Amino acid sequence: MPFNITSIKTSSNGVWQGDNPLDFAFPLLIIQTTLILVVSRFLAFLLKPLRQPKVIAEIVGGILLGPSTLGRNKQYLHRIFPSWSTPILESVASIGLLFFLFLVGLELDLSSIRRSGRRASGIAAAGISLPFICGIGVAYVLRKTVDGADKVGYGQFLVFMGVALSITAFPVLARILAELKLLTTQVGETAMAAAAFNDVAAWILLALAVALAGDGDSGNHKSPLISVWVLLSGAAFVAFMLIAIGPAMKWVARRCSPQHDVVDEAYICLTLAGVLVAGFITDLIGIHSIFGAFVFGLTIPKGEFADRLIERIEDFVTGLLLPLYFASSGLKTDVAKINGARAWGLLGLVISTACAGKILGTFVVAMMFLIPPRESLTLGVLMNTKGLVELIVLNIGREKKVLNDETFAILVLMALFTTFITTPTIMAINKPTRGVSTRTHRKLRDLTSSPDSNDELRVLACVHGPANVPSLITLIESTRRTKKSLLKLFVMHLVELTERSSSIIMVQRARRNGFPFFNRIRRGDWHDRVAVSFQSYNQLGRVSVRPTTAISALSTMHQDICHVAEDKRVTMIILPFHKQWRGEGDETEENVGHDWRGVNQRVLKNAPCSVALLVDRGFGTEAQTPSPTTSVAQRVCIIFFGGPDDREALELGGRMAEHPAVKVTVIRFVEKEGKESNSVMLRLASSGASEQNYSFSTAKMNRETERELDETAIAEFRGRCDGMAECSEKVASDVVEEVLAIGRSGEYHLIVVGKGRFPSTMVAGLAERQPENAELGPVGDILTASGHGVVSSVLIIQQHDVAHVEEAPVSKVLPARNTADESSTSTSVRDISNDFV
Numbered sequence: 001m002p003f004n005i006t007s008i009k010t011s012s013n014g015v016w017q018g019d020n021p022l023d024f025a026f027p028l029l030i031i032q033t034t035l036i037l038v039v040s041r042f043l044a045f046l047l048k049p050l051r052q053p054k055v056i057a058e059i060v061g062g063i064l065l066g067p068s069t070l071g072r073n074k075q076y077l078h079r080i081f082p083s084w085s086t087p088i089l090e091s092v093a094s095i096g097l098l099f100f101l102f103l104v105g106l107e108l109d110l111s112s113i114r115r116s117g118r119r120a121s122g123i124a125a126a127g128i129s130l131p132f133i134c135g136i137g138v139a140y141v142l143r144k145t146v147d148g149a150d151k152v153g154y155g156q157f158l159v160f161m162g163v164a165l166s167i168t169a170f171p172v173l174a175r176i177l178a179e180l181k182l183l184t185t186q187v188g189e190t191a192m193a194a195a196a197f198n199d200v201a202a203w204i205l206l207a208l209a210v211a212l213a214g215d216g217d218s219g220n221h222k223s224p225l226i227s228v229w230v231l232l233s234g235a236a237f238v239a240f241m242l243i244a245i246g247p248a249m250k251w252v253a254r255r256c257s258p259q260h261d262v263v264d265e266a267y268i269c270l271t272l273a274g275v276l277v278a279g280f281i282t283d284l285i286g287i288h289s290i291f292g293a294f295v296f297g298l299t300i301p302k303g304e305f306a307d308r309l310i311e312r313i314e315d316f317v318t319g320l321l322l323p324l325y326f327a328s329s330g331l332k333t334d335v336a337k338i339n340g341a342r343a344w345g346l347l348g349l350v351i352s353t354a355c356a357g358k359i360l361g362t363f364v365v366a367m368m369f370l371i372p373p374r375e376s377l378t379l380g381v382l383m384n385t386k387g388l389v390e391l392i393v394l395n396i397g398r399e400k401k402v403l404n405d406e407t408f409a410i411l412v413l414m415a416l417f418t419t420f421i422t423t424p425t426i427m428a429i430n431k432p433t434r435g436v437s438t439r440t441h442r443k444l445r446d447l448t449s450s451p452d453s454n455d456e457l458r459v460l461a462c463v464h465g466p467a468n469v470p471s472l473i474t475l476i477e478s479t480r481r482t483k484k485s486l487l488k489l490f491v492m493h494l495v496e497l498t499e500r501s502s503s504i505i506m507v508q509r510a511r512r513n514g515f516p517f518f519n520r521i522r523r524g525d526w527h528d529r530v531a532v533s534f535q536s537y538n539q540l541g542r543v544s545v546r547p548t549t550a551i552s553a554l555s556t557m558h559q560d561i562c563h564v565a566e567d568k569r570v571t572m573i574i575l576p577f578h579k580q581w582r583g584e585g586d587e588t589e590e591n592v593g594h595d596w597r598g599v600n601q602r603v604l605k606n607a608p609c610s611v612a613l614l615v616d617r618g619f620g621t622e623a624q625t626p627s628p629t630t631s632v633a634q635r636v637c638i639i640f641f642g643g644p645d646d647r648e649a650l651e652l653g654g655r656m657a658e659h660p661a662v663k664v665t666v667i668r669f670v671e672k673e674g675k676e677s678n679s680v681m682l683r684l685a686s687s688g689a690s691e692q693n694y695s696f697s698t699a700k701m702n703r704e705t706e707r708e709l710d711e712t713a714i715a716e717f718r719g720r721c722d723g724m725a726e727c728s729e730k731v732a733s734d735v736v737e738e739v740l741a742i743g744r745s746g747e748y749h750l751i752v753v754g755k756g757r758f759p760s761t762m763v764a765g766l767a768e769r770q771p772e773n774a775e776l777g778p779v780g781d782i783l784t785a786s787g788h789g790v791v792s793s794v795l796i797i798q799q800h801d802v803a804h805v806e807e808a809p810v811s812k813v814l815p816a817r818n819t820a821d822e823s824s825t826s827t828s829v830r831d832i833s834n835d836f837v
Contacts, residue, residue, distance in 0.1 A: 009024050011027065012027060022079060028080075031080065035080065036058075040054075040326075043061050051179050053172050053419065055172060055326055055387045055419070058322075058323045058326035059327075059330050059412070059415075059416055060330065061323075062329055062330015062331045064330070066081070066330050066333060067336065068336060071331075093325035093328050094289075098290055098293045099275060100318065100322050101293045101297065102297040103310060103314060104294060105294045105296065106309065107170075107297075108298060109196075118369075119369045122368075123362055123365050123366055125365075126364065126365035127168065127194065127362045128198055130357045131353075132163075134353045135165040135357075136161075139162075142346065145346060146404065149404060149407055156402050160393070160402050163202060163209055168383050168386070169387040170192075170195045172388045172419060173192070176385060177191065177382070180426055180427065186375070190371075198383070203294060207287050209397075210286070210288055211234065212227050226286075230285060237281060237282060237285060241278070241296060241298075245296070245299045249300045252270075252271070252305065253305035253306070256308065268308070275296055278292035278295065278296040290392065325395075329391045329394070330412075332408065333409050334409055343410070347414065351413075351418065354384070354386075354418060358380065359377070377429055378429060381422060381425045381426055381429070384418050387416075387419040442571070442610065443572075444651040444652055456488055457488070457571055457655075458487075458571055459488070459574060460492060460565050461476065461490070462573070464494055464576055467580060468580075470619075471614060471619040476489055476574075478659055478662050478750075479655050480655075488544045488546070489544065490546050490547075490568055492549070492560075493548070494557060496553070555598075561575075566608045573607055573609060575599075575600050575613050576614055578591060578593065579591050579592075580592075580616050581616070581617040597773075604755075610648055610800045614795050615793060619750055634661065634662045635663045635749050635750075637664075637742060637747075638666045640667065640710075641754070641759070641760045641763050643706065643759060644757070645755045645756055645777070645799050646710075646753070647710065647713045648797045648798075648799035649752045649754045649795075650714070657724045664726070665725065666714075666725060666726065666727045668728070668729045669738070670729050670732065671761060672733070694766070694767055694769075694774050694781075694810060696758070696807060697806065698808050701758055706758070732762045735762050735766065736766070739779060739783060740782060742792075743794070749792060750793050751783060751795070752797065754779070754797050754799070755776065755780060755796055756777040756780075757777070759778070763779060767810045772786070773785070
């Protein structure tokens with residue numbers, strides 16, 4: 001029945017007084033918003049394995065909630081999404097859209113477009129012009145075929161079709177490139193520069209389309225001069241914003257710079273109000289209000305002030321309000337309007353024309369710029385990304401009555417399809433090729449045994465932030481053994497890539513970071529505290545330092561780390577533990593998050609070289625960083641039980657002992673006399689118990705051979721470090737308490753232990769303990785667990801050996817079997833009917 005919008009009240013009196021909240025504007029808006037968010041988030045979760053952008057889930061969610069599916073139930077549609085609520089929902093969504101376009105303007109750097117060069121501008125021009133020309137033919141076919149399409153002037157319809165087919169969604173493209181780790185490859189950089197150029201051109205074309213459209217049906221009867229006045233007024237607005245408002249916003253940005261301790265909230269509020277005013281002015285002119293918000297975003301200088309604005313409004317806008325806009329697009333899309341073979345044929349025509357025009361145009365021009373064929377095809381597919389901005393164009397076209405329901409539905413499905421296929425297509429045609437790796441030292445032991453005594457030690461050190469820097473620099477400096485020895489340090493700053501669009505800005509600001517690409521340090525390249533610290537260390541001339549930033553989702557961060565370790569042929573990866581302690585004992589604990597623990601676990605499992613995990617309790621802060629001219633600054637203890645990991649720890653200790661400012665002590669634990677030949681049986685833990693139990697290698701290794709290797713390693717260490725290090729033996733009685741006593745003593749700044757994947761009998765006997773951090777191995781976990789009062793920092797070493805890749809969690813120590821061959825050929829973990837011997 002007809003509904004008088006003026007009779008709608010904002011809030012109800014409640015059910016106890018007989019009111020139905022769904023008959024009132026605000027309660028209904030809450031229900032609609034909640035429903036849209038729940039459905040879109042659920043779909044985003046389902047589409048995440050396919051690596052689809054969030055906008056796909058939001059549009060599909062709107063289509064599911066709208067007349068295409070659930071809306072076929074008229075009672076549901078009239079109750080949850082009645083026609084009288086549409087203006088209210090769209091008004092709230094439009095506020096989100098207004099501020100989102102302001103954020104897009106903040107992201108877009110005009111100077112980068114000016115620097116993009118002939119290649120990017122040529123590709124962008126081809127990517128716009130050919131689809132626009134193709135749009136002429138499509139517009140002609142649609143006007144002749146779709147009922148009611150010819151009621152609109154051909155000029156308006158043509159321009160909207162041309163813009164709809166030629167547009168590239170800059171924000172969606174940035175997200176896809178970041179997900180695929182292509183953002184700063186040559187293909188990614190070219191695509192982003194061309195997309196930025198395309199974005200600006202699209203807004204100019206959209207302004208033209210809106211100016212020509214007028215009121216849609218009445219557009220044929222208005223004077224052409226009106227469109228001219230609209231365009232001239234729009235050009236004057238842009239000029240005023242760039243010439244007058246731009247300098248004013250630079251002044252505001254300077255006032256809010258880090259040099260000023262307090263940022264005046266008035267500047268933030270006035271800027272946000274400016275977004276609304278700019279939107280009102282362009283609406284007054286006759287161009288859509290989002291154009292004003294976008295231009296206002298362009299006037300704000302990129303830097304600290306822009307970052308603060310993004311921080312204030314991004315989550316609220318992109319997380320709450322923007323999904324309402326895209327869902328409302330889905331609610332207006334009635335797939336049932338595409339009825340019959342003719343309509344579906346038109347959909348196929350529009351999709352094929354849009355893809356062919358964009359991909360072929362980009363491919364041909366890219367080939368003319370001598371870009372290889374596969375990369376040219378990749379560029380074409382990337383530039384075919386639509387989604388976000390496309391929907392805005394289509395909604396404006398529908399609002400201006402240029403597009404009817406059937407045309408609108410066809411173009412929405414076209415935008416969905418072209419964006420959906422981008423990621424899988426790129427993954428299919430742009431698989432990164434890995435060349436055959438050259439000879440590389442995978443562990444310290446190989447480096448020491450190399451015939452070239454000057455062979456270079458290459459280390460990849462990962463940091464979460466400035467708090468990791470002092471301990472890392474101290475550790476690296478401690479490993480420099482002689483002036484002849486070369487040490488190359490690759491520093492990777494690990495930054496999580498989140499769903500927030502501002503993380504894309506962070507990616508763009510990083511120097512190179514697809515799979516991270518290293519740049520030599522030049523003054524002014526790095527401004528954050530992490531890079532400045534290592535730049536200072538590099539300038540001392542002691543170590544060659546090459547920094548980079550890896551920005552990736554935590555689930556794939558280990559791929560970046562392992563790829564760089566492989567590509568740069570590093571000998572050791574150094575990872576920061578996910579917890580840090582400050583003060584005495586366990587006084588102050590800083591935890592960067594459990595997810596970062598998962599990153600470390602995956603690196604330990606997949607690393608192509610040895611791995612060291614640093615548990616920092618103030619290493620490098622309570623004493624000075626060692627240097628060749630200072631007296632002893634660091635005291636390091638190597639705890640040796642035996643096995644490959646402990647031998648790698650001993651090898652590192654040998655390098656440290658040659659540093660004049662490091663005092664190394666080796667404490668070797670030996671079994672009581674008469675127990676040397678004892679073996680230990682370990683029972684396999686239940687599946688999925690890897691975090692509740694220690695894991696040991698399943699490789700078969702000869703116990704006698706291992707003992708001989710341990711003795712050889714100790715003998716070589718004594719011979720090489722005679723007079724430079726102390727060695728002592730301790731008969732093991734209570735391993736846990738004896739190890740803790742070393743950690744609590746405060747005599748050592750750093751304790752180095754092996755992870756113990758092929759454990760001695762002493763370490764294997766600890767398998768029954770309930771671990772706190774099982775990935776550190778039994779000894780490392782004892783020294784790291786909270787509440788034990790350990791004051792020393794701990795470095796846990798895992799030696800690289802392909803034979804030890806397979807590990808199994810164990811849960812119980814069983815009595816040994818007294819068989820003759822078992823004492824001489826015992827394995828680390830051998831599976832016998834679910835028992836491990």
